[in-house]
Every structure is written in C-alpha cells, then in structure tokens.
Amino acid sequence: MRKIHIIGTVGVPACYGGFETLVDNLLDDTRFDITVYCSSHTYKNSKITNYKNAKLVYVPLNANGIQSVAYDMYSMMYAILKKADVILVLGVSGCLFLPVIRRISNAKIITNIDGLEWRRDKWNSLAKSFLKKSEELAVKYSDIVISDNKAIADYVKSEYGCESNVIAYGGDHAVNSALTSIDKDYAFTVCRIEPENNIAMILKAFSMVRKKLIIVGNWNNSRYGMDLREEYKGYGNIHMLDPIYDTAKLAELRAFCSCYIHGHSAGGTNPSLVEMMHFGKSIICFDCSYNRETTEHRALYFESEVALSEIINSGEYFGDNKHMLDIARDKYTWGKIREQYYELFLI
Template sequence: MVKKVSVLGTVGIPACYGGFESLVENLTKYSSDDISYTVYCSSKSYKNKEKDYNNSSLIYLPFDANGIQSIPYDILSMVGSLFRGPDVTLILGVSGCVFLPFYRLLSKSKIITNIDGLEWKRDKWGKFARKFLKFSEALAVKYSDVVISDNQAIADYVRSEYNVNSRVIAYGGDHVMTNKNTGVVPQDYYFGLCRIEPENNVEMILYAFSKTDKKLKFIGNWDKSQFGIRLKDKYSKYSNIDIIDPVYDLSTLFDYRANCFAYIHGHSAGGTNPSLVEAMHFSKPIFAYDCNFNRYSTENKCSYFKSPQELIKLLYSDSDLYINAQNMKSIANRRYTWEIIAKEYESLY
C-alpha cells in the first residue's frame, strides 16, 4: 500500500536554496516505491515550474518561503494539504506552526515536524520575531506526532524545555561528491563556506586569518546584508584572503573543497549544519567552532576553536591532521549519507 506524504516548509525542489531543500531533494531521490511525495514549492523561486520531480508531485504557492512571507506560505501549504488527505505530513521548520493546532483538528494525517536548529535563537531576528518563532516552536512540539531534531544537542534541548523525546536524524552530505574520478591536487589554502551571518562567526575567522600568512578562500552571500558588505570591503584588501561570491554549482564547489588543505567551520547555532557534514566527506582536516552542536556532529574528533587566538594557534599547530581528516570521513560514511537518512525518515512514516 502506497503511503502519501506531504512535505511543507521548504523553498521546494529541485533544490536551489539550503539544507531543508537538499533534504527533500534526496528524500525523494532515494524514496521507496511505496512512498508517494507531494512537495509544496515557492513559485517565486522557480521560472520553470515542473509538475513532478524525482517521481514527486510539485505544488506551487505565490509566496516566498523565507522571511516574513514564510508564515502565510506555510499556512497556505497546510490548507492545501488538508484537501489532499496525506497519510503523513512532514513539516520542515516551525514558522507556520501557529496554524498547526487547526491542521491537527481538521486532518487525519500523522504529523512529523523537523524543528530545525532553534531558529528563534539566531542573532538575525529581532525581539518580536524571536518570541513568535519560540511560540511556533512550542506549538510544533505540542501538536506533532513525532518531532525530529537534527542533532543530539537539539534533542537534549527539546527534552529539557518540553519534556518530549524527539527522534535524532541528521542530514546527508554525499550528494556533493560529484567529481569522484577527477584528479585532485591539494593546495595550501583553507576553505570556508556559509551564509554570512553573525552566528556563523565569519568575522572571527576573517580576523584570525588577517593576522597570519595562511591563505583563505571564503564563499558566501556577502552582498545580502550590511554585515556582509562591511566584511567584504574590509577583508578583501588582504592578499591572503579571497572573498568569493556565492557558488551553487556542485562541480565547482567540489573543486574548492577537494583541493583545499583544511575546512574552517564557524557555525555556532542551527544543530547539524549541512555544510559541515558535506565537508566531512572530503577526507580533509576540519577546524570547527567549539559548541555542542559541532562536537556532536564530529564526535569530538576534529579540531576546535572559540576565539581568533585559538584559531590562529590551530593554523600553526603540529597536531596530527591526517587523523582528524580520516575520522571525519569515517563518521560521514557511517552517519551522513542520504541513503541512510532517507531510510530513517521512511521508518517514521
């Protein structure tokens, strides 16, 4: 018997934005024959509106899936899903969960919600937005049949805050291994990749490298905010720092990752970060910001920093980087492949 699953809360597929979109892309790619997905997509993000993709039905709504419009976007997705009668509703993120009590009342569908990485704690939100997102999170936990945490640290929070046990399922990262058969010549640069936001400690990383002769290539959406524009203007003047505008092509990103000496990961929030588990597949040493999210993801087996001084010390350290790199690859193969992740989601359905 085919199980119908509605997926709400993402920009949509084909993936063109971030972690949740890559998740849905690969859940549908590795889907079993007895799962039928319907994915709600933002018409604002797709010129070519395909009706199906990866054997999944796509439905488009006229709102942005991020920012303030994510609230009506998610609510309208739930309303649409009511009429389709799915067996399972998979909600990714909590911004529209103010409507979830009504959806629960009107639908016979089982509800699974991935609450993301404590969105209300992010520095980019103002006071009102934080309170709203925290309220939505509480409703999501209360009215879902299953809550998914993408990191054990998030699960610990859900348990302590709401007295609810959540299911820990991370993200895959092996989709980035696009050019496996090409020749790779490791170079002497360090590599960073993220959205340019304060909680990703971009400024700390750039400052540290500006005090060294070590080369850094850093990809991000620098021109999206005054914060990013300021950092780009200040640190692009350093000859050892290469500020690179967003790159979405996986083959190009493969070359950056495969040829670097080591990967620098500054995220301090958000649970299991997709960019981290992607980097772990490349058998490269990883220097990660020291927080419980990153320590859980890397099983305490990479190198950690919490200040510019600590990062500078790591850059000149004689620690065994080969062991660091091999540990990252081993963990990635064991925990962060999409085939494994898809099976874990389907076991919940």
C-alpha cells in the same frame, strides 16, 4: 500507497538550502505517493508538475521571510484537502496553525524543528518570540518531532519534556570523483555571511597568520558582509569569493584544501559540515555542542580568533582526518537518512 505531503521548503529541484537538499534526496524511492509544495516565486520560470517520484504543488507566496507563515498554512490546508496521510513539516514558521490542523484532520504530523531558529542573532526580539512560540506548538501538537542533532534533542527533552527522533542530513552528494588537482595549501570555508557563523572571527584570525584562506559566501547580501569584505580586502592571503553554484567547482575547492574552517555557532547539524566530512579533511570547528556532536569530538575546535590562529600556526591541523570520513560514511549518507524518515512515515 501512503500519501506524504512535504511542506516548509522553497521546493525542488533543490536550488537553495539544507531542507531542499533533504527533500530532493527523500524522493529517490517509489514506496510512497509524495507531494512537495514549492514557491511559485522561486520557480516562476520552470514550473514542472512532477519531479523524480513526486507531484509538485506551487504556492503563490515566498517560502521565506514574513510570508513563510502564510506559505506553510496554505500548504497545510491544501494537504488536508488532498487527504494526506502524513504531513512532513520542515521548520516551525507555520506551526501556529497546528492546533487547528489537529482539530480538522487525522493526518499524522511529523515536524523537523530545525536548529532553534529563535536563537539566531539575525532576528529581532519580536521575531524571536514568535519563533519560540511556534517551536513550542510544533512540539506540543506534532505526532513525531525530529531533531537534526543530539544537542537539539537534549534541548527538546529539557525544555518540553518531549522525546524527539534524531535524524541528521546526508553529505555524500557533495563528493565528485572527476576532479582536477589544484593548489592544496589553503584553508577553505563556505557559508552564509552572517554574524552567527563567526565570519569576523575567522577573518581576524587569518589576518594574523600567513596561511591562505578561500572563503565563499554571499558578501553583498548584507551590510555586515560588505563591511567585512572592505575591511579585509587588503590581506593578500584572504580570498573572499562570491557564491559558487557550480557543484563541481565547489567539490574541487573542498577536495584539495588542507583544512576546513567551520564557524557556525547556531542551529543543529549543519549540512555544509556533514558534506565536508565526506572529503576526509582536517576540520576546525567553532567550539559549540552542535559541532562537537556532529563530529563526535574528533575535529579541532576554537572559541576565539587567537585560538584559531594558534591552531593554524601550530600546523596541528595538517593532514587528512580519516575519522571525519568514517563518521560521515557511518551516519551522514542519504540512503541512511532516507530510511530513517521512511520508517517514521510508516509508523
């Protein structure tokens, strides 16, 4: 049985983000001997040794922030000592270490480079330079590179002359059939409250219309979020909610909205978007190549608060969008995503 070691995430059971949900869903099979590296800081009160079909190894560091580099390096060295056949690296933080790994191990390196992390506005120039170099080394020293969106694959080809495998994310786990109907006359958004997600643009647009907006996010995690909440708290149609960790409640808000607003401008295939597509709702996306690729140009798109407000006022979004559901069922189910990863593990 091939030994697969997965590094670069906070860990499982998934309680954090897209990579963690990906790993959680990769474990629903018994074809491989899988080890997942988890942050002991995150799971300090619940350190289980096995989960689903995987062994869990705890790393005494944070998986994110400045410690992520050491976290990934520690995980890689442990994987080598355990004679991993395949090391699946999620993200590029620790990829400065890959040239060393190639010299001391025959393990196959598969790296999902994520969504061009170095371009994100939240990083300073030094961090961006570091992440760009890490991305370059990830592409150069990995046996297989994974892009989660065709637009990312096109970038990898033009920037590095390298072909990558396009594997997105599943979203079918987000749907809950046991739901109670609630008020449907609202637009819905759920995301991290960061500038690159165009939160200010979305709020400005809804301050110009009467349509109700429910927007869920981590408002209190940054000055940016707190300032926006203060600025728009007086608008009766705008409801800014704190993070919702109850998946049933989140599914309810998604299932009964009249449209979904997706403001992400960075990264590749966004997990929250593919999750929403499984609800078959009208989706209004910020106009960028990643979002157009994910929705196959079948959503509605905006590039400014004026454009978004005009879509809302026109009622063009009204009604469900069966195209979104068809695309999601064809491309973004965990069964299909899992098989795509497993095929690479066996090469």
